Amino acid sequence: MSRRKYFTPAEVSEHNTAADLWVSFLGKVYDLTPLVTQHEGEALLLPIMEFAGRDISSWFNAETGHVLRHVDLQTNCSQCYTPRGRFVHVPPGGPRSDWAANVGRPWWTDGGYQVGLLSAEPRWIRVINTLTSQEQRLQVCSEETVAEILQRYLRYNSHAHSYTWKHKGMALDMSKTLYENNVFTSDTELQRLQLHCDQFPPAILLHFSDDLTDG
Known part of the structure; x- marks a missing residue:
């Protein structure tokens, strides 16, 4: 199974321990497990540990991608704004003899930690093997193509490539997203009945179309 490009918030939230720690911010997903290992036992890890598996976009300036800054009322100097506590690679508010000024590239600008992108619109679908x-209910990313969604479904059916994927009788273009295939999250009937679209997600029907191959 190929590595996914997009992740849902629910998938990020599964990585919430020191041995497997992910966060998301500004639309990106980062695996900070190596950072945690490198700084094991340090107090500056505490804010990151507290928000393991969660979105921390509120810590950063969306335009610059760096930690938010503010003017300290006592010193009248600009410094990083960290209301949850200073974290790894954030400099102290003033001169300190116990902190090295040259920490290298801060982790939030280091693309080596990035594992993918956060979906702006996760959605539910039902995949039905005719x-x-x-039937399997899946939460997928709206940005994914149907071929990428098929990769998610392989854990439930290793022969998924041997089926034609259809919606409302029409074969789906595997290179396009669900929206591009006119698979929408709700319809007028659901709206009329005041039913939530997540409770009645659209159905994708799998029709056998080829000899089963070794999985």
Whole structure:
């Protein structure tokens, strides 16, 4: 299974321990596990540990991508704004003899930690195998193509490539997203009945179309 490009917030939230720690911010997903290992036992890890598996966009300036700054009322100097506590690679508010000024590239600008992008609009679908009548409910990313969604579904059916994927009788273009295939999250009937689209997600029907291959 190929590595995914997009992740849902729910997937990020699964990585919430010191041994497996992800965060998201400004639309990106970062695996900070190596950072945690490198700074194990340091107090500056505490804010990051507190927000393991969560979105920390509020810590950063969306335009610059750097930590928010403010003017300290006592010193009248500009410094990083960290209301949850100073964290790794954030300099102290004033001169300190116990902190090295040259920490290298701060982790929030280091693309080496980035594992993917955060979906701006996660959505639910139902994948129904018409050959076996098995149904699987999946949360997917709206930015993914149907081919990428198929990669997600392989854990439930390793022969998914041997099926034609259809919606409302029309074969889906696997190189396009669900929206580009006119698979929408709601319709007028759901709106009329005042039913939430997540409770009745659109159905994708899998029709057997080829010999099963070794999975």
